[in-house]
Amino acid sequence: MRASRSHDDRGDITIGTMWLGVVLIFFLFAMLVGGGFLRAQGDQSDRSARRAARGAAMTIDVDVYRSSGEVLIDKTAALEVAQAVAGRSGDSIENLYVTKDDAGRDVVVVEVSRRARMPVLGGVLPVELVTIHRRGAARLEPAT
C-alpha cells in the first residue's frame, strides 16, 4: 500500500530545482561574459607576442652577418626590445629563443604571459585567477 504524502512536502523538490536552475543560469551567464573577456585578452597577448618577436628579430648583429653570413641576434638587446614591446600591452616575457621553422629558416620565438582579469557579472566580482600564455614568432631576415 502506498503511503500518503504530507500536504506540506508537495512541490519541495521542484522549488529546490528551480533555485538551482536560477543559480546555474547566473553562473553560466557569468562564465559566458567572463570567457569573452578572457578570449579578448588572449587575442591581445597573441598580437603582443608577435610584435615582441618582430622587435627581437630586428636586433640582428649586422657586423657578424656581413663578415660571416651568420645570422645572430643580440640576445640582451632582443630581450630588452621584446620586454619593452610586450610590457606596453601588459605582458611579461617568459622565454625568447631562436629556432628553425618547418622550411629550415631561422625564427625568433617569444613566449609571453599575463594575469588576466575576468570581470564576472559586470565587474561585481573582478576575479584575477587566470594566467594567459601565448607565443609569437618572426623570421630573422637581415637587410642587405
Add this chain to the structure above:
Amino acid sequence: MRDDRGSATVPLLLLGIVLILLAPFAVAASDVPLGLTEVDAAAGGAARVAAAERSPDEARAAAQRAASELLRRSRCKEGTSVVDVDVSAFEGERTPNGSRRPGMVSVRVECTIPAGRRVPVPGMTDSLVRVEVAEAVDPFRASNAR
C-alpha cells in the same frame, strides 16, 4: 495524482523567464570584449603603419589616419575615440657590440563602447576601453622602403 499536475511546469516557466530576462544582458555584455579586441587591433594596426614610416612626424600622422579609419568601423561610440601616438623613441641606436637597437612607436587608444548597442538594456552603462601597444621600428626600413 491530480494535485501534482503542473507542479513542474511553473518552475520551468520561471526559469524560462529568468533566461529570457538575462539574454539581452549577455548579448549587450559581449559587446565590451568584442570592442576591446577591435580597439586593440586598431592600435596594433596603427602602430605597425607608423613603424614603417621614415620620420617621427610622418609616423604620427600615419598612425592617426590608420587608427581613425580602423576605429570608424568598430563598436566605439562616435566622437569618443582618443588616439595618442608616442614617437619620442622613434629613432633606433647602435649597441656597443655592433647590433642595431630598433626604435619604438607607441599608440594608446581609448574609446567608449555603448551599452545596449544591439539590444537596449535598462541600467547598463557605457564601458570605457583603453589599450596601449608598442611596435619596434625597423632600423633598415629606409633603405628597403623607398
